Amino acid sequence: MDNRYKRGTETDFKIFKPIEKGIIVELPDVVDSFIPASQLATGPIRNFNELFKTGDKLNAEVIEFDKNNKKIVLSVIEYLKDKEQSDIDAYIDRFKLPKKFTVQDVQEKTRSFEQEQVDFRIEDIIGEDVPEVNHPPKEEQPKAEEKKTEAKAEKKVEEVKEEIKEDATPSLEEKAVETHDVKDSETKDEEKKEDSEKSSEEEVEEKTEENK
Numbered sequence: 001m002d003n004r005y006k007r008g009t010e011t012d013f014k015i016f017k018p019i020e021k022g023i024i025v026e027l028p029d030v031v032d033s034f035i036p037a038s039q040l041a042t043g044p045i046r047n048f049n050e051l052f053k054t055g056d057k058l059n060a061e062v063i064e065f066d067k068n069n070k071k072i073v074l075s076v077i078e079y080l081k082d083k084e085q086s087d088i089d090a091y092i093d094r095f096k097l098p099k100k101f102t103v104q105d106v107q108e109k110t111r112s113f114e115q116e117q118v119d120f121r122i123e124d125i126i127g128e129d130v131p132e133v134n135h136p137p138k139e140e141q142p143k144a145e146e147k148k149t150e151a152k153a154e155k156k157v158e159e160v161k162e163e164i165k166e167d168a169t170p171s172l173e174e175k176a177v178e179t180h181d182v183k184d185s186e187t188k189d190e191e192k193k194e195d196s197e198k199s200s201e202e203e204v205e206e207k208t209e210e211n212k
Contacts, residue, residue: 009062018049031070039075042101
């Protein structure tokens with residue numbers, strides 16, 4: 001793509017949609033392609049959106065290629081700068097431009113022209129009305145991935161809490177054994193108490209017998 005759309009490359013394409021700031025065009029690759037209104041003629045065209053219609057074929061030259069953002073800016077004027085007057089006249093007649101211009105006019109404009117700083121996003125200009133060929137499905141945002149990770153972590157914490165709770169809670173069998181042990185201990189204490197009382201009674205009886 002670097003060589004295909006490097007600055008100075010001439011290309012042909014179809015107009016996708018004229019808008020207020022220029023013309024959005026279709027190129028075969030996944031790129032946002034745009035011709036600023038100032039690059040359609042040597043002078044301003046007030047009603048260019050009525051002259052340049054969707055589906056019309058056009059030739060232009062690449063004046064800016066942003067590889068990272070996949071953005072291409074094109075210029076008809078740069079394309080015409082080294083063409084014959086007949087080519088310029090054909091272009092003017094085809095799109096019924098209101099004002100004619102010459103090869104000299106084109107060359108003067110390109111010599112005095114400082115490259116426009118065209119910073120645009122197709123979505124900002126025409127909203128959702130964008131050719132599908134130029135816009136693949138958006139990748140899932142990192143925030144969504146972070147939320148999924150957080151949800152998994154929270155679920156894991158809850159599972160660990162449940163495990164700790166289960167370990168801390170004695171089972172029914174353990175409770176039964178503990179209850180049985182307590183009852184055995186109480187029974188033994190009672191038996192000891194009874195034995196002690198019997199021994200005391202026997203001692204009292206023996207002393208009574210002796211005193212007699």
